[in-house]
Amino acid sequence: MWERLRDKRMAEKIVTAEEAASWIENGMTIGLSGFTRAGDSKVVPVTLAERAKHENQPFGVNVYTGASMGADVDSVMAEAGIVLKRLPFQADATMRKKINDGSIMFVDQHLSHTAELIRNGALKHIDFAIVEAVAITEDGMIIPSTSVGNSNIFVEQADHVIIELNLAQTDALEGIHDIYTPAKQGEREPIPLVAVDQRIGTKGIPVDPNKIKGIVVTNIMDSPSSIVQPDEETAQIAAHLINFLRDEVKAGRLPQNLAPLQSGIGSVANAVFNGFLDSEFTDLTVYSEVLQDAVFDLLDAGKIAFASGCSITLTDEKMKHVTENFAQYRDKLLLRPQEITNHPEIIRRLGLIAINTAIEADIYGNVNSTNVSGTKMMNGIGGSGDFARNSRLGIFVTKSIAKGGKISSIVPFASHVDHTEHDVDVIVTEQGLADLRGLAPRERALKIIDNCAHPMYRDQLRAYYAEALTRGGHTPHVLEKALAWHVRYAEEGTMLEQEPALVR
Amino acid sequence: MWERLRDKRMAEKIVTAEEAASWIENGMTIGLSGFTRAGDSKVVPVTLAERAKHENQPFGVNVYTGASMGADVDSVMAEAGIVLKRLPFQADATMRKKINDGSIMFVDQHLSHTAELIRNGALKHIDFAIVEAVAITEDGMIIPSTSVGNSNIFVEQADHVIIELNLAQTDALEGIHDIYTPAKQGEREPIPLVAVDQRIGTKGIPVDPNKIKGIVVTNIMDSPSSIVQPDEETAQIAAHLINFLRDEVKAGRLPQNLAPLQSGIGSVANAVFNGFLDSEFTDLTVYSEVLQDAVFDLLDAGKIAFASGCSITLTDEKMKHVTENFAQYRDKLLLRPQEITNHPEIIRRLGLIAINTAIEADIYGNVNSTNVSGTKMMNGIGGSGDFARNSRLGIFVTKSIAKGGKISSIVPFASHVDHTEHDVDVIVTEQGLADLRGLAPRERALKIIDNCAHPMYRDQLRAYYAEALTRGGHTPHVLEKALAWHVRYAEEGTMLEQEPALVR
Secondary structure, eight states: OTTTBOOGGGGGGBOOHHHHHHTOOTTOEEEEOOBTTBTOOOSHHHHHHHHHHHHTSOOOEEEEOSSOOOHHHHHHHHHHTOEEEEESOOOOHHHHHHHHTTSSEEOOOOTTHHHHHHHTTOSOOOSEEEEEESEEOTTOOEEOOSBOTTHHHHHHHOSEEEEEEETTSOGGGTTOBOBOOOOOTTSOOOOOOOSTTOOOSBSSBOOOGGGEEEEEEEOOOOOOOOOOOOOHHHHHHHHHHHHHHHHHHHTTSSOTTOSOEEEOSSHHHHHHHHHGGGSSOOSEEEEOSEEOHHHHHHHHTTOEEEEEESEEOOOHHHHHHHHHTGGGTGGGEEEOOHHHHTOHHHHHHHTOEEEEEOSEEETTSOEESSEETTTEEOSOOTTHHHHHHHSSEEEEEOOSEEGGGTEESEESSOSSOSBOTTTOOEEEETTEEEEOTTOOHHHHHHHHHHHHSOHHHHHHHHHHHHHHHHHOSSSOOOGGGTTHHHHHHHHHSOSSOSSOOOOO | OTTTBOOGGGGGGBOOHHHHHHTOOTTOEEEEOOBTTBTOOOSHHHHHHHHHHHHTSOOOEEEEOSSOOOHHHHHHHHHHTOEEEEESOOOOHHHHHHHHTTSSEEOOOOTTHHHHHHHTTOSOOOSEEEEEESEEOTTOOEEOOSBOTTHHHHHHHOSEEEEEEETTSOGGGTTOBOBOOOOOTTSOOOOOOOSTTOOOSBSSBOOOGGGEEEEEEEOOOOOOOOOOOOOHHHHHHHHHHHHHHHHHHHTTSSOTTOSOEEEOSSHHHHHHHHHGGGSSOOSEEEEOSEEOHHHHHHHHTTOEEEEEESEEOOOHHHHHHHHHTGGGTGGGEEEOOHHHHTOHHHHHHHTOEEEEEOSEEETTSOEESSEETTTEEOSOOTTHHHHHHHSSEEEEEOOSEEGGGTEESEESSOSSOSBOTTTOOEEEETTEEEEOTTOOHHHHHHHHHHHHSOHHHHHHHHHHHHHHHHHOSSSOOOHHHHTHHHHHHHHHSOSSOSSOOOOO
């Protein structure tokens, strides 16, 4: 352990999780490390939840994170009822339920915005930062583990810092982080990053040692990723997308090795990356949030030259392989704070190809990424808005139907809008791809219906659009029927009309 | 004239407007200077429209601009039916009608995106750039007039350039432009701008002289701004906003001189700026698109230290004053390309306070800036998305009702979404202000209803929200009633329910 706790002043700060948890008071705000299950603070939050349950007194805290925590942490905190407010993202079933019944206030933020809002004092001040580390250096710098997330801003802004020194995380991770924290708005220089593999910061999180109130030694692996493997439909989505990118190269709009790739969390996005394995593309680069299994498959296959991310989130099997062979990856990887991986300045400068998952898209290209049927939160917008708005190509992928065809992912009117028509360049389903760049709404509608909608819904969509055209407008709609598909699903269990419309 | 045409090689390029217009062929794409009526190419497009009318053959062109053109240009082109596709913004009644009846395809773009899309080849290649200038320098550089807009990218990317050398525009404008054009995505450096008054580019638009196909000498003033003067309600909006900013300073979240201010085009935004005249704030800076009357009033009053914009758009009277006294403004002004004034990199770095106008906002803070009743285009999103997303404070202003109360600007569900809940920090009406930062949807709803909605609609909004709560969800809605207010307005001419709801 002592080779990981190299700042000897820190020895006296080692405490039990119970003691650390005892410092957190009712009403406080805590900032936790953790991004897409990786590198989360695993012990103190859970111990805090248990303490609250035993004390049997009203107790609640505001919980800021990077993104989603490991499986246990979010569900235990949610179940214990100790979360007053949560931001900027989550992906846990228990927490989701509490958000949707109104007992947890969830602020669904662009992942690049949280640090800025904290720095500006627009969010409640952080009392305790609780961050996982693989080491504390001689000069007191915190070396994060498998994610950086918002840990740097939490540590900078919090009154006190608790470190979970996790011996289960390989110490080979030391050296793959690049920590850069912008100054205040109006007082900052340009972020100097101009290439995916460029180092611009420090190898750990600088911290005033006096702020470190306690160190808890832990020994727990990250929760493994729960992504499902590619299926026929996600493979089709990948194929459509790769064909499109191939055509962009032919047209001279993309270089041979494309542009830095970003892909959202989840199975569809992972499957799309998988599609590159069998493609002709090499020397690819990744500038993304989460590095999932497929990124490592592509590194193994020599397809990816360099991958910059904010976290490494892997399935159990892949995690073993990567941990055991970390030496072969360490020169090809960098982990950065989410403010930098998702920063509009960098995304725009590098001109990313951004691939994110939609829950639904409407016939004009507005995308819902968060609220099922316009009301029920799934996970959150995450980085999809940061990337789609500022990328070279804002691509959204989804299967054309869900629940065996009872839900169409292409609808007349998005029941919630996270990405407006102004930000959505391309929509891809297993049916095909709609390139919406430079198209007016009336041009987009038929393209999306014809190329992306499932055949079982195409006539019904065409009938809606035909009726909408009789009403006119730049964005024609039949307002009294615009949300009827969602209402029908709620009432009848399917979006499909009983008598399929015959209008073409 | 010759002191304005200082590159003598250019003398032989002087042609009539008719000759210049004769070069434009059916199906071509033209890129026109002009931003919010200022510095538009005034003669060749109109001559082209007349030519097309006389020839009586099918004729159409794609028209790219900075933003809106002067009154005549857009209406004449629209009326002549020569516009196939138009982007990224317009504000003309005739053109609006044609867009809404589907005869002009309008692509409603973030104003910072157009240049990037052209550079990437994602939009149709530009055949002719037609740009207004006050001078052509010895070394062949084009000095724009009262706006820069997209002229630099049009000139860079077009096959041919036609210059309208406008003798009616004061040559005192030479020296107030700062032209900076980023390189391709993936090959560019950080944009070096870190202060509002910083010069980073050239004083004119560099051009290969061989690309200049013709110079048309013109003598027409810009169309004057048609903004209406502040009224009681816009003054109340300004007062609420200034109180809020005062509180932000007190709380230490803003410096004494605030942060660089941006305000959208139009009467409400102008009125808000007017509100600063009687405030205690001094040493203000502006980093905006259009510089309207109020900016010059504030410069005259010594309230604004420096204003950076993309165009100067003034009422008739103000234009006379400014033109006659230009010497006193020239050290306090810079005009930049819209790609730079609206660039997310700069907006985020400087941490702007962005004030833009909403058509409607819903109870969760989603804002519609473009499509009346979800379908009929008003003007376009303009720069509001560039600014709201990336600013320090994304503020939207609107009067709480329109058409004498028949329309509520606060609705249950936005009929079109241009700015999502993730991007909207503050909503202000004459009724009051809702600070939405760090709030979950359920917290936002009551704040928006109580603070911003007109009293005549508050109970009706509360009744909707109360019913929505019985359905649950992160963003509670009664989907079958979500758009009922807009439907009622279409059918009954008012959003107001006949029997006001009594639920509280």
